[in-house]
Amino acid sequence: MSTAVAEVPVESRIHYLNASYGIKSWLFTTDHKRIALLYLGSITLMFFIGGAAAVLMRLHLIEPAGALVQPETYNKLFTMHGVVMVFFFLIPSIPATLGNFLVPMMIGARDLAFPRLNLLSWYVYITGATFTLYALISGGVDTGWTFYTPLSSHYVNTHVIATALGVFITGFSSILTGLNFIVTIHKMRAPGMTWKRMPLFLWSMYATSIIFVLGTPVIAVTLFLLGLERLFHVGIFDPAIGGDPVLFQHLFWFYSHPAVYIMILPGMGVVSELITCFSRKKPFGYIFIAYSSLAIAMISFFVWGHHMFVSSQSVYAGFIFSALSFAVAIPSAIKVFNWTATLYKGSISYQAPMLYALGFIGLFTMGGLTGLFLASLATDVHLHDTYFVIAHFHYIMVGGAVMAYLGGIHFWWPKITGRLYHDGWARVAAVVIFFGFNLTFFPQYMLGYLGMPRRYAVYPAEFQVLNVMSSAGASILGIGYLIPFIYLLWSIRYGPVAGPNPWGAKGLEWETPSPPPTDNFEESPVVPDEPYGYAKPEHAHV
Amino acid sequence: MSESAVNSGRLEATATHGVTPALHHQFEDIEQQREAGNFGMWIFLATEMLFFGAIFTAYIMYRVMYYPGFEAGSRGLEASFGATMTFVLLASSFTMAMSVHAAHAGKRRMLLGFLFATMLLGIIFLGLKFTEYTHKWHEQLVPGLNFHPAAESLRGAPEHAVELFMCFYFFMTGLHALHMIIGIGLLGVMAILAWQGKISPENYNRVEAAGLYWHFVDIIWIYLFPLLYLVGGRY
Amino acid sequence: MSGKTPSVRTYSLVFIALLLLAALTTGIAYVNLGRFNTVAALAIAAVKMCLVALFFMHLWYSPGLTKIVVLAGFFWLALMVSFILADVFTRSWISPPGPFR
Numbered sequence: 001m002s003t004a005v006a007e008v009p010v011e012s013r014i015h016y017l018n019a020s021y022g023i024k025s026w027l028f029t030t031d032h033k034r035i036a037l038l039y040l041g042s043i044t045l046m047f048f049i050g051g052a053a054a055v056l057m058r059l060h061l062i063e064p065a066g067a068l069v070q071p072e073t074y075n076k077l078f079t080m081h082g083v084v085m086v087f088f089f090l091i092p093s094i095p096a097t098l099g100n101f102l103v104p105m106m107i108g109a110r111d112l113a114f115p116r117l118n119l120l121s122w123y124v125y126i127t128g129a130t131f132t133l134y135a136l137i138s139g140g141v142d143t144g145w146t147f148y149t150p151l152s153s154h155y156v157n158t159h160v161i162a163t164a165l166g167v168f169i170t171g172f173s174s175i176l177t178g179l180n181f182i183v184t185i186h187k188m189r190a191p192g193m194t195w196k197r198m199p200l201f202l203w204s205m206y207a208t209s210i211i212f213v214l215g216t217p218v219i220a221v222t223l224f225l226l227g228l229e230r231l232f233h234v235g236i237f238d239p240a241i242g243g244d245p246v247l248f249q250h251l252f253w254f255y256s257h258p259a260v261y262i263m264i265l266p267g268m269g270v271v272s273e274l275i276t277c278f279s280r281k282k283p284f285g286y287i288f289i290a291y292s293s294l295a296i297a298m299i300s301f302f303v304w305g306h307h308m309f310v311s312s313q314s315v316y317a318g319f320i321f322s323a324l325s326f327a328v329a330i331p332s333a334i335k336v337f338n339w340t341a342t343l344y345k346g347s348i349s350y351q352a353p354m355l356y357a358l359g360f361i362g363l364f365t366m367g368g369l370t371g372l373f374l375a376s377l378a379t380d381v382h383l384h385d386t387y388f389v390i391a392h393f394h395y396i397m398v399g400g401a402v403m404a405y406l407g408g409i410h411f412w413w414p415k416i417t418g419r420l421y422h423d424g425w426a427r428v429a430a431v432v433i434f435f436g437f438n439l440t441f442f443p444q445y446m447l448g449y450l451g452m453p454r455r456y457a458v459y460p461a462e463f464q465v466l467n468v469m470s471s472a473g474a475s476i477l478g479i480g481y482l483i484p485f486i487y488l489l490w491s492i493r494y495g496p497v498a499g500p501n502p503w504g505a506k507g508l509e510w511e512t513p514s515p516p517p518t519d520n521f522e523e524s525p526v527v528p529d530e531p532y533g534y535a536k537p538e539h540a541h542v
Numbered sequence: 543m544s545e546s547a548v549n550s551g552r553l554e555a556t557a558t559h560g561v562t563p564a565l566h567h568q569f570e571d572i573e574q575q576r577e578a579g580n581f582g583m584w585i586f587l588a589t590e591m592l593f594f595g596a597i598f599t600a601y602i603m604y605r606v607m608y609y610p611g612f613e614a615g616s617r618g619l620e621a622s623f624g625a626t627m628t629f630v631l632l633a634s635s636f637t638m639a640m641s642v643h644a645a646h647a648g649k650r651r652m653l654l655g656f657l658f659a660t661m662l663l664g665i666i667f668l669g670l671k672f673t674e675y676t677h678k679w680h681e682q683l684v685p686g687l688n689f690h691p692a693a694e695s696l697r698g699a700p701e702h703a704v705e706l707f708m709c710f711y712f713f714m715t716g717l718h719a720l721h722m723i724i725g726i727g728l729l730g731v732m733a734i735l736a737w738q739g740k741i742s743p744e745n746y747n748r749v750e751a752a753g754l755y756w757h758f759v760d761i762i763w764i765y766l767f768p769l770l771y772l773v774g775g776r777y
Numbered sequence: 778m779s780g781k782t783p784s785v786r787t788y789s790l791v792f793i794a795l796l797l798l799a800a801l802t803t804g805i806a807y808v809n810l811g812r813f814n815t816v817a818a819l820a821i822a823a824v825k826m827c828l829v830a831l832f833f834m835h836l837w838y839s840p841g842l843t844k845i846v847v848l849a850g851f852f853w854l855a856l857m858v859s860f861i862l863a864d865v866f867t868r869s870w871i872s873p874p875g876p877f878r
Contacts, residue, residue: 104568111568113578179585186842187578188568213585214853217593221717225597228713232686236600236709241685241702242608250861251596301856305864315871317864519567577840584843588850595854602858603865625803632799632825636792639783639833646782750835757834764825768802768818777809 015418015515030115031518036101037416038122043089043097044485046129049136050084051478053077058440058474064461074457075142076158082145084136087167088129090401091259094266095177095212096125098408099205101416103181105509105516106199108190108525113183121176128170135162144455146256149237149248153229161230164223171220174262178212181205190508192527196290199507199531200276200283203290204269207297211258211265215301219255222248246311253304261300263397264364265293267404268335271357274407275339277505278354279346282532285338292331299328309380318377325375332368336361351503352426356407359434363399367392370445385455388448394441403433406484413488414498418515421491425483433480439473506532564745576747583751587758590721594762597717601710601769609774611703616773618683618695618704619711620674624771627670628763634663635760641732642753645746650736653749657733660756664726671719678708685709711770718766721759728752781838791832798825 016033026034057077060068069077100118104111112118135141141163143152152160185206189198226248229235237248276283283289305313305321339361348354370392373379383389414420443466448454452463459467501510508525509516569575605612637659644652682690685705696704732752735741741749783791802821810817831837836844 109568113568114582115566115568175586175589179582179589182585183578183582187574187581213589214592214849217589218596218857221593221596225600225713234686234689234705234709236604236706236713241705241709242604242611242700243706244603244865246864247600247603247861250864251600254596254857301853302860305860312868314864314867316867317860320860320863580839581843581846584839584846588846591850591854592857595857598854599858599861603861606862607865621803621806625799628799628803629796632792632795635795635829635833636788639788640785643782643785643788754834757829761826761829764829765822767799768806768822772802772806772814772818775809775814776806 016518019518032100032112035118036097039096046088053081058471061467062471066457071457076140079141090263093405108508109188110519112180114180121173125173128166132166135159149245161227164227168220168223171216174212175216178209181209197531200272201269204265204293207293208265210297211262215255215258222251253307257304258300263401267401270404270408271360274353274357275342276532279348280534281346284341289338292334295331310384322377353407353411355430356403360403367395386448387444387452391441391444414502415514419491419495420498422487425487429483436473436476436480440470443469579747583754608703611699612707613774614697614699615704615707619771621771624767628767630667631760631763634660638753638756642750645741645749648743653736661729725756791828
């Protein structure tokens with residue numbers, strides 16, 4: 001059956017990419033796969049904008065007195081880097097692209113529950129991005145991506161309201177996507193697809209969606225209140241009328257801490273798929289990995305105060321948040337152990353997606369462990385607002401989430417485009433990225449430990465060597481990110497045509513042609529009795 | 543072999559979808575579509591619980607910290623106004639529930655009547671709220687724009703705390719009013735659909751979803767009324 | 778679910794109950810009950826909310842999943858309120874450590 005389909009040349013078969021032509025067919029599409037590609041284009045643009053800010057920062061930090069920009073401009077650079085990367089790249093990345101594309105396919109549905117709402121999500125995202133880019137072009141914001149009051153509400157003269165409005169609007173894009181995923185996963189699974197037969201990627205998308213739905217409204221209203229306070233010069237965070245700036249931090253971090261789990265959980269789901277496929281083994285402890293996603297989603301809401309240990313928050317509250325922050329590391333550790341056990345005695349191959357997945361496991365573990373330094377009250381007092389924090393979250397966000405994102409893009413690229421990319425170049429890029437990443441961010445751990453504060457445009461001369469190493473790494477990392485951009489785009493036109501399942505992977509999305517037809521499946525998908533039914537390693541074929 | 547299987551599958555799909563034109567293509571049957579829509583609206587309401595909840599949280603915190611100021615500010619609001627608005631909204635919830643009932647029973651005239659009644663009550667509510675805002679403006683109790691309270695307005699409480707209370711009054715009722723306006727718009731759309739005959743007993747879940755939204759906004763007011771208008775009592 | 782929904786009679790009774798409760802909460806405000814005023818007001822509001830949710834919003838007749846969604850919303854709200862209040866109330870219990878001597 002699948003060979004008959006594979007023999008039909010891609011040009012003469014109707015699929016979701018050639019089912020209709022013209023810009024209107026894309027801008028008014030309700031096909032989740034096309035919407036995923038709309039998002040892919042948008043977030044890639046935002047990634048390069050946020051990356052440009054990072055490049056400028058690293059160039060500036062080559063010299064202790066600053067090499068490139070004025071301090072006020074430096075403040076704007078790190079703010080825009082944070083705002084763009086967090087809200088416009090990382091949070092939507094995997095859910096809006098791979099999630100939108102794969103959730104209906106993996107459960108055997110024709111589309112998401114609410115396709116028009118899905119399209120609306122994208123337009124809402126674009127509207128929010130426009131406001132933020134407007135703010136960027138008009139001169140930027142310099143409050144840090146955390147918008148702490150009263151700096152943001154009373155003291156700066158930059159475009160806080162436009163940026164906050166942009167983030168507020170984009171928040172609704174996330175909420176609607178999360179809502180769509182939850183309803184789809186609950187109500188539209190194919191006959192026979194029980195919860196315990198779902199791929200682990202779906203479990204992580206479900207957990208992520210819970211966070212989207214319950215956390216994002218809080219930051220939405222908080223930024224709304226910030227905007228009102230700025231507009232009317234009075235508000236509930238204003239100390240002049242008895243307001244508490246720490247309340248802003250509470251409400252901000254109530255969302256923003258779970259947000260970091262929004263950024264990593266989908267990556268963990270992707271890694272589960274990659275590790276199983278490229279070890280030719282079913283996942284060790286499937287149910288543990290599945291439930292740990294839910295546990296992470298839940299416990300992530302209990303720990304936000306660990307961002308506020310030195311904010312004059314109650315020390316007793318600090319004790320509780322610290323203890324709970326140790327607890328939230330446990331489900332993540334369970335995943336790492338299970339992935340490792342999956343690799344054990346697997347038939348491992350090292351295509352590019354697997355290189356990204358392996359890199360994820362190592363780098364995420366390092367980032368996660370350094371999180372424990374920050375979760376401990378005593379050490380956090382010294383490490384708060386230093387480069388140690390920056391290194392910690394970049395290990396997780398870049399070494400973890402971005403690598404998982406790239407691994408997923410590469411893994412499902414043949415499914416999405418119907419073409420194979422050049423795996424040799426892909427492996428080169430993965431190695432360059434890994435090397436560049438570590439050279440950029442490992443020195444930052446040391447800088448932080450030695451006391452270099454974050455968000456400063458200048459630094460003491462003794463830190464220069466480590467800063468130069470970090471900047472050198474950043475340029476290598478930048479080149480590493482450009483390479484996939486080139487060969488992936490090249491493959492769309494000139495890559496070899498892909499069959500339905502070039503990796504020999506298990507999953508309903510691999511049972512349909514590449515690229516899939518608009519309604520995803522030509523015949524009703526048959527749900528296998530257990531997920532990840534890989535043959536024993538001796539009988540595996542690539 | 544695959545081609546013929548593909549063709550028969552497609553024909554089957556068209557046939558099913560041809561029979562019930564209201565069924566969207568991603569769903570298997572109208573019941574799944576209804577369940578999904580209902581479930582989706584409840585999840586949206588959960589997001590709204592957290593949305594309003596953040597301001598309620600802030601309110602609770604400051605009320606405990608600055609109780610005399612909140613009490614003074616609250617006594618500056620007219621409880622009779624608040625009570626009238628509460629009765630209006632409760633009535634609108636009743637008419638909304640009756641609208642959904644009418645939609646489910648396929649009674650088009652009744653549906654239109656109750657939808658208009660709900661919208662009218664909503665507009666009355668907004669009119670009362672606007673009047674109240676105007677009163678507050680005249681009493682110079684609008685923070686940021688016009689906050690110069692007369693000494694009697696403060697009732698012995700610190701001015702900053704009363705100003706903080708008034709911030710909450712305007713933000714919370716303003717956000718609520720915004721949701722009411724959206725709700726009235728939503729009901730207008732439902733009325734148009736009903737007029738066009740697109741609401742039927744098999745296909746009424748949009749009215750039901752609008753109803754859920756409307757009732758939720760009413761529940762927010764059910765809490766706003768005592769928390770804003772009745773702090774400290776009126777004795 | 779598409780089956781059971783309340784009758785017009787139920788809706789009417791609930792409406793009357795809501796009106797009475799609204800009148801009650803307004804009336805109680807004019808009676809000096811000290812701190813109990815707040816408790817009474819919130820309790821009455823909670824009852825009104827339950828009536829609207831269970832009957833007007835059909836929650837009583839809804840599948841268990843819907844009830845879980847509502848409970849989750851309440852739980853998360855309670856979480857946010859309790860942790861933030863825990864911070865505010867315990868700030869004075871212990872001051873942060875002073876400088877080293």
